[in-house]
Amino acid sequence: MTTFTAEAYQNEYLPADGGEVNAVVTVTASGAASAITSTQAAEVIIVDVSGSMSHPHAKLTAATRATAVAIDCIRDGVMFGVIAGNDTATAVYPQEGGLVAASPQTRQDARQAVAQLQVTGGTAIGSWLALANELFAATPAAIRHAILLTDGRDEHETRTELEAVLADCEGNFQCDCRGVGTDWQVQELRRIATKLLGSVDIVAEPADLEADFQAMIERAMGKATGDVSLRLWTPQGATVAFLKQVAPTIEDLSDRANAVDTLTADYPTGAWGDESRDYHLCVHVQARAVGEEMLAGRIGLMVGGEAVSQALIRAIWTDDEQLSTRINREVAHYTGQAELADAIQEGLEARKRGDEHTATFKLGRAVQLAAAAGNSDTMKLLAGVVDVQDVHTGTVRLKPRVQDADEMALDTRSTKTVRVKKPGS
């Protein structure tokens, strides 16, 4: 049985007339490991077989090998299937459509079917997702996860078609997206992954695919509780400025709100294993008199329609400036992490359109923030794009020549955050 706990970190003191309440809520799930075997799961692997996958041919070889590794990681009893995608989607295994329970025999049959994949045609990712959605619709499994691997842009359908499919799929399954090579678009895959509560990343070297697929499947199989939502209540007259997941990655959840009543909304968070995630909530409330207290938010976890744990976000108005000007450490940390992600994305954007001034400024700021918060992985990625002269002042020089893969890796991973350093460490 998985248990959830929610804990709020905030400075609840507001100055007179102050109305902005910030809090970081840490949600931790534990006990999943023992619950996994009893949880029904379904897995669909979607492999791009468009013509470009054979340029170079190593891409297809790596993709089919990685798919085979992923299939091997699917534990017995999990319902699974493999889809090949180009301008349309084809069920590769089982060929007659539907999903089959994993067993030594079915895994071997699936590997054989994947080994015979041929490449041809274009890229219409929406049609692939639509087929996956159909396959998932037929299973009662609580954990429904897909892996999408592509090397190109979604060129053979309109954005409206893709958006319509995403709207259909939303909430039905989670999808981790991987781009191989450097011809795909970060924004496009990020849009799909965000909508389907998954991750997005670049696999620049086809040879790295196997390990990545294995990790993704293991993570998906480690989930024990599907369909977990955050339920947020705010008082009359309050507005939710934003609700963001801030660790392990930044995901703005604000747009995902499903209203329960006028004061309450649910935010889907997908499936959970043994893990901990942090959320940053910002609520604007109507100021009350000094000395008054107000509950500015109640964040609860909804698992299968039941409330399991909650954290309270409070506001107390005070004229003691020492209290009201204090910034909570967790809130400050994640505000910095969000600024870091923005600085990277804005810096890369500026670089692309030739605005070197803005690019240097933004990426310099990113270096400064990453160094201060200890984002060592992000620092390494930044070093692929700029020459760092001084981390403390954020003085950098744009590299004249940058590998596409380095730039895309920095862009896709810009939303990965680090947790708050424990005091004294």
Add this chain to the structure above:
Amino acid sequence: MSATCPRGHLSETTDYCDQCGAPLEHRSPPPPAGAPQARASTTSPPTEIEVSPDTKPSVPAEPCPDCQTPRVGSDKFCEGCGYNFASGESAASPTPARSLSGTAGAWEALVEADREYFERTSAEEIDFPSHCPPRRFVLDQPEISVGRHSPTRGIRTQIDLSGAPEDPAISHLHAILLRQDDGSYAVMDPGSSNGTTLNDDPMPIAPNTPVPLADGDRIHLGAWTTITIRCS
């Protein structure tokens, strides 16, 4: 189990009012004497609240001076029109972008229902409006918000697209026009529900990233709205 809060709301939760968030007198379960309160992070003592007489439920609701809608509790804004009870300001106050006078070198935004954009993208359940006069706005402020004015949510946009015919796919705060150093404008999408696209590019612009605009650039938002940016 339910409780009545100092402001007169009937609350199903017994720690804080489930309407206005006011602390309830006998929170349950009450913290055992001497035990720390079950709450996070800060160490300061809880503040005792005195209920002042004017927040008692018996006080009749004061009507809004602008639209006569009864005020809900001690709400700051009128539910009907967004009138600010605290400051006495009407909802229409935040200096709307001046409608046109036509100075040379001035930037302006022309808002139109765009059939071509509508045909290209929109969902079937939305109809193209039969009558939609173009609206023009002079861009004369460093920051101009675009969206559907929402008095109840306290969102007021300088370029307000809430008038009939209303494009249902536009967010309350959908986009922001930002003046650049050279006087031209950039458009930024603060994370609207349905995104913002530019000219013929089908991909939405990245949220929270200003994209500079040139004379004649078309900003597409919602189901059928196109804003053409012009320099006269």
